[in-house]
Amino acid sequence: MAGTTITDNGEKQRTLLGADELILNMGPQHPSTHGVLRVKLKLDGERVIGSECMIGYLHRGVEKIAEHRSYQQFAPYVDRMDYVAAVSNGLGYCEAIEKLLVVEAPPRAKVIRTILTELQRIASHLLWLGTHALDIGALTPIFYCFREREEILKIFEKYCGARLTTHAFRIGGLQYEAYDTLEKDVERFCKAFEPRVAEYEELLTQNRIWLGRTKGVGILKAADAIALGATGPVLRASGVKWDIRKAMPYAAYDQYKFEIPTGKTGDTYDRYLVRMEEMRQSRLICLQAIENIPTGPIMAKVGKVLKPPPGEVYHSIEAPKGELGYYVISDGTVQPYRVRIRPPSFVNLESFDSIVKGHLVADVVAIIGTLDIVLGEVDR
Amino acid sequence: MQAVIQATIDFLKAYWAPLLCGVIIVAVLPLIAGYIVLVERKIMADMQARLGPMRVGPHGLLQPIADAVKLLIKEDIIPESADKLVFWLAPVLSVGAALLSLAGLAIGPAFQVAKGINIGILFVVGVSAMGIFGIVLGGWASNSHYSLIGALRSSAQLVSYETAAGMALVCGLLFAGTLNVTSIVEAQYNQGMWFGLLAPVAFFTYLVASIAETNRAPFDLPEAESELVAGYMTEYSGFRWALYFLGEYTNMIVVASVATTLFLGGWLRPFPRTHWLNFLDFFPALSMIAVGAYCVMRAPKQPVRVQQLFMLAVAGLCFVLALVLAGPLLLPALKPSLAVAVKPFQDGILGSFWFLLKVSAYIYLFMWLRFTLPRYRFDQLMRLGWHFLIPLSIINVLLIGIAMIVGSYLHMEGGWLIFATIPASVIALIIALFILAAEQKHQPQRAGGASDSYAG
Numbered sequence: 032m033a034g035t036t037i038t039d040n041g042e043k044q045r046t047l048l049g050a051d052e053l054i055l056n057m058g059p060q061h062p063s064t065h066g067v068l069r070v071k072l073k074l075d076g077e078r079v080i081g082s083e084c085m086i087g088y089l090h091r092g093v094e095k096i097a098e099h100r101s102y103q104q105f106a107p108y109v110d111r112m113d114y115v116a117a118v119s120n121g122l123g124y125c126e127a128i129e130k131l132l133v134v135e136a137p138p139r140a141k142v143i144r145t146i147l148t149e150l151q152r153i154a155s156h157l158l159w160l161g162t163h164a165l166d167i168g169a170l171t172p173i174f175y176c177f178r179e180r181e182e183i184l185k186i187f188e189k190y191c192g193a194r195l196t197t198h199a200f201r202i203g204g205l206q207y208e209a210y211d212t213l214e215k216d217v218e219r220f221c222k223a224f225e226p227r228v229a230e231y232e233e234l235l236t237q238n239r240i241w242l243g244r245t246k247g248v249g250i251l252k253a254a255d256a257i258a259l260g261a262t263g264p265v266l267r268a269s270g271v272k273w274d275i276r277k278a279m280p281y282a283a284y285d286q287y288k289f290e291i292p293t294g295k296t297g298d299t300y301d302r303y304l305v306r307m308e309e310m311r312q313s314r315l316i317c318l319q320a321i322e323n324i325p326t327g328p329i330m331a332k333v334g335k336v337l338k339p340p341p342g343e344v345y346h347s348i349e350a351p352k353g354e355l356g357y358y359v360i361s362d363g364t365v366q367p368y369r370v371r372i373r374p375p376s377f378v379n380l381e382s383f384d385s386i387v388k389g390h391l392v393a394d395v396v397a398i399i400g401t402l403d404i405v406l407g408e409v410d411r
Numbered sequence: 412m413q414a415v416i417q418a419t420i421d422f423l424k425a426y427w428a429p430l431l432c433g434v435i436i437v438a439v440l441p442l443i444a445g446y447i448v449l450v451e452r453k454i455m456a457d458m459q460a461r462l463g464p465m466r467v468g469p470h471g472l473l474q475p476i477a478d479a480v481k482l483l484i485k486e487d488i489i490p491e492s493a494d495k496l497v498f499w500l501a502p503v504l505s506v507g508a509a510l511l512s513l514a515g516l517a518i519g520p521a522f523q524v525a526k527g528i529n530i531g532i533l534f535v536v537g538v539s540a541m542g543i544f545g546i547v548l549g550g551w552a553s554n555s556h557y558s559l560i561g562a563l564r565s566s567a568q569l570v571s572y573e574t575a576a577g578m579a580l581v582c583g584l585l586f587a588g589t590l591n592v593t594s595i596v597e598a599q600y601n602q603g604m605w606f607g608l609l610a611p612v613a614f615f616t617y618l619v620a621s622i623a624e625t626n627r628a629p630f631d632l633p634e635a636e637s638e639l640v641a642g643y644m645t646e647y648s649g650f651r652w653a654l655y656f657l658g659e660y661t662n663m664i665v666v667a668s669v670a671t672t673l674f675l676g677g678w679l680r681p682f683p684r685t686h687w688l689n690f691l692d693f694f695p696a697l698s699m700i701a702v703g704a705y706c707v708m709r710a711p712k713q714p715v716r717v718q719q720l721f722m723l724a725v726a727g728l729c730f731v732l733a734l735v736l737a738g739p740l741l742l743p744a745l746k747p748s749l750a751v752a753v754k755p756f757q758d759g760i761l762g763s764f765w766f767l768l769k770v771s772a773y774i775y776l777f778m779w780l781r782f783t784l785p786r787y788r789f790d791q792l793m794r795l796g797w798h799f800l801i802p803l804s805i806i807n808v809l810l811i812g813i814a815m816i817v818g819s820y821l822h823m824e825g826g827w828l829i830f831a832t833i834p835a836s837v838i839a840l841i842i843a844l845f846i847l848a849a850e851q852k853h854q855p856q857r858a859g860g861a862s863d864s865y866a867g
Contacts, residue, residue, distance in 0.1 A: 055556045055560075056556075061640060062640060077560065077564075164785065167785045168628060168629060168631070168635065168786025169783075169784065170459075171458060171459050171782050174460055174461060235785075238785065240629055240784055240785045240786070240787055240791075243788065243791050244786070244791075391790065392560065392638055392789075393638050393788045395638075
């Protein structure tokens with residue numbers, strides 16, 4: 032019937048000009064769905080009146096694979112979930128298994144882990160900034176962001192030989208000793224990074240078009256954010272001061288001073304500001320950490336074959352995108368009985384449907400970008 | 412039969428020059444457009460801390476040719492559910508309109524296809540606006556949602572911004588008193604000042620509106636890559652797609668030429684009647700010498716011998732051009748009796764240089780904006796058009812008209828008119844900003860377009 036459409040819950044909804052609704056399939060092949068997300072949009076003209084996320088195009092059964100690998104063997108697999116923040120994934124997994132084994136990584140390992148993880152946070156946020164700006168139509172920031180990200184990846188490469196899926200940590204500590212100039216490299220990067228962030232902000236923060244495209248777009252209220260289980264910058268931009276690095280410190284985060292940036296309105300602009308500030312804070316953490324890296328062993332005493340006692344453990348860390356949790360059940364054998372992963376991207380994507388309603392098609396890409404999802408992690 | 416042949420011969424005899432120009436435009440313009448693309452990619456690369464195309468030829472100079480060959484031999488896909496005839500026709504319309512509108516433009520006092528056409532500007536604006544049919548029909552015929560949305564956006568955008576652009580043009584035409592392209596430039600010579608300086612607000616309005624009209628960033632919504640994949644040309648591939656591209660870049664040249672003719676003094680140098688600035692006549696030759704010298708200087712630093720030779724060849728070309736550009740100025744100095752004979756060549760050669768320089772600068776501005784600014788959203792674009800640019804351009808026309816009457820009463824001749832028109836422009840700007848502010852107070856920026864009547 033022209034002029035009215037039936038929404039999912041059966042109520043009739045009038046379109047503006049009395050026209051039929053238009054169903055637009057965005058993805059899985061689309062320049063700005065950040066991988067293989069497929070969104071089915073119901074449009075009235077260009078206004079979104081309904082949306083449905085269809086995921087699973089990148090499902091690889093990571094959790095199931097875990098049940099057929101030994102604890103060490105599974106570690107490289109987690110790098111392939113959030114492939115733009117592989118180091119953080121590895122940290123969460125290694126610490127979860129350490130908790131299960133009741134061992135603790137030596138202090139030196141903890142500090143080096145912290146440095147690498149914070150660098151990874153900066154790299155992840157840089158990638159987010161570049162692609163987000165590209166989605167909104169600013170062509171240039173992504174190349175500047177990649178320039179800096181490259182420096183970080185070079186540090187990773189020097190440390191463990193890999194750039195993207197690093198597998199940098201081992202259960203119980205580190206496999207590799209820090210290379211000689213690690214501190215110097217990190218310091219040089221941090222020194223150069225400060226003015227660079229200012230450069231990005233100069234391009235975007237006060238730009239009228241950028242403000243128009245991000246302010247008031249995709250507002251997620253604090254109560255909704257909590258109800259939907261959003262974490263990370265998405266939650267903090269709504270004004271909730273919740274960061275697992277402070278709330279339940281892991282690695283060496285309790286030793287360092289840093290702020291938790293929060294937003295007020297929870298719109299796309301606030302999420303942008305929060306992530307920009309987080310990059311600065313991560314830089315400060317790195318600078319504090321390289322000042323005093325303790326000496327000593329880098330590996331705790333764990334056996335060649337890991338056989339954790341039967342039991343279960345949940346451990347979560349603050350990954351760049353939010354709370355990354357590992358729930359591991361051991362039955363006393365060399366393989367985990369079950370590994371359940373709580374990916375931040377997947378949970379944050381839940382809020383997409385509710386915040387996209389009423390916006391225009393152009394805002395859909397802005398909102399997908401601002402949620403900072405990685406489909407490898409959403410689909411696992 | 413005899414009569415037909417006779418008529419054809421007569422036609423050719425009478426119109427061989429414009430026909431030749433037309434053939435040259437159709438044959439050479441695709442190449443020029445291709446090289447504009449290359450230049451754009453190079454400028455973009457420079458602004459983004461990278462190199463851009465480097466593989467095909469020295470510094471990627473053969474890239475446009477390689478691209479053209481690739482596009483020509485690509486499989487030509489027509490979607491099964493497309494309206495085949497319209498799908499076929501649309502890009503031809505788009506590029507045809509763009510090429511046709513070039514006919515009305517004059518690069519120098521002597522170079523114009525439709526010579527002496529008395530509705531010059533109107534013809535150019537009208538015909539180039541026809542290109543929108545190619546976009547709308549192509550978007551519709553593709554039978555794809557992305558294409559359809561892109562086409563709708565494009566038509567809405569053109570309707571909104573053509574008004575502002577037209578009003579801005581009227582401002583310039585008020586000064587000139589004619590639509591004839593050549594006469595407009597002559598009027599600016601008589602005024603001793605570019606119309607862009609007399610009516611900066613009109614020039615600014617035209618600048619913004621022309622970016623929107625050519626669908627360039629930050630107004631590139633019809634083909635917004637990150638939103639609509641490729642907008643109206645999503646379903647096009649191969650050479651049809653290339654035709655759209657050609658149309659877009661030709662349109663850029665057209666709007667840049669219109670702006671140059673009407674606001675930037677066409678083929679006149681800055682302040683053409685200020686005699687102590689006569690040394691500017693040597694600027695074309697000197698700039699060519701500078702480019703050539705730079706090439707010679709850089710040649711030894713090129714890694715490959717071919718590149719060194721190429722740089723030297725470019726340098727040689729620049730020096731020859733410099734000689735050609737300096738010739739009309741130097742010959743009278745050597746032999747004063749030649750002064751009169753050389754005068755038309757001076758206007759033609761130096762004029763073309765200035766014209767092309769201004770057009771290039773205008774296009775460069777387009778590119779610069781594209782790499783710097785994010786994209787507008789559709790409702791914001793419409794708001795900017797209807798709430799700011801259109802009121803501004805209309806008020807501006809009214810006030811400039813009043814200023815001209817006042818100026819004629821006060822006997823403000825030539826450049827002195829500026830003291831009447833600049834205040835008028837400023838007042839127009841202030842009033843338009845007032846309207847915008849009042850409009851925003853009345854209708855604040857909402858989250859999304861929940862009740863947005865433009866987002867249809």
